[in-house]
Amino acid sequence: MSESRQEQLADALLHIAGSRGLDQVSVREVASTAGVSIGAVQYYFSTKDEMLAFAFRQVVERTRARIARLDATAEPRQSIRAALRQLLPLDARRLAECRVYLAFAARSLTSPVLADIQRETLSAIRDELRLALDEALPATSGQPGPAPEREARLLLALVDGLMFDAVTAPDAMPPAETAQALDTYLERLLPPEH
The missing domain is CATH 1.10.10.60 (Homeodomain-like)
Incomplete structure (x- = not known):
């Protein structure tokens, strides 16, 4: 082919x-x-399902390729921020991708093939976030810091919610506010070093 x-x-x-x-x-x-x-x-x-599955994988792979090209030498909070911004509709290209991604995610509720891709995608993102957070999360005063697994799930849920709101209600959640919401959460989770 x-x-x-x-x-x-x-x-x-x-x-x-x-x-x-x-x-x-x-x-x-x-x-x-x-x-x-x-x-x-x-x-x-x-089949149409085969075509849809290929296209869904293309959306995922293109986004992951963009994330892979980001500066790997940046400090952890900036790396996580830059990667997660690729999942948000902050410009016309990412808005189009997010609209398509949400359409595929909705269709995955009734399509086992698309559901598998959705599950694999979310699992891979969570795993990568957990690894990044494991390295980035500080321990405080000898106490263990936040749990990377839980924080990865919460962070992905935040990004998914921001994406959904920004795509479905763009006037209520414009790109600048969407980016600021992510930044605010990351600053709480990973305070800047002074």
């Missing part, structure tokens, strides 16, 4: 999902948007 052709078809699907919703995605619509025949789409994806 030609990976670039599959990615072209995934881009078409993501465009449709981001602008008109996941319910508007069909083999015919993807073919039309990509400028190819229906047969070309069916050559790469035998």
Whole structure:
């Protein structure tokens, strides 16, 4: 299979999902948007679910690739902040990705294939956050600090909630306020060193 052709078809699907919703995605619509025949789409994806799963993985992989390119030498709080900002709709590209991600997450409630991708994605993010927090969380006065596993779950829940609010109520939660909410939580969790 030609990976670039599959990615072209995934881009078409993501465009449709981001602008008109996941319910508007069909083999015919993807073919039309990509400028190819229906047969070309069916050559790469035998079912709509297979096409949706590939596109969902593309959203996840593209975001993870962007996070991987971030400065790994930054101090832990700044690294965590920069990575989590990639999951929030702080610019047009990330807004489109977040809209698509939320559509896929909602559809995962009724699609076992998409549910598996959603579960894998959340688990991987939580694990990476836990590892980063394990290194970054301070112990205070000889007392153990916050539990990295619990804090990773809470931090991911915060980011998911901010994403949902910013996508569904953008006037009530504009990008600057979304970023500030994340920063406020991180400052409480990981106070700046003086």
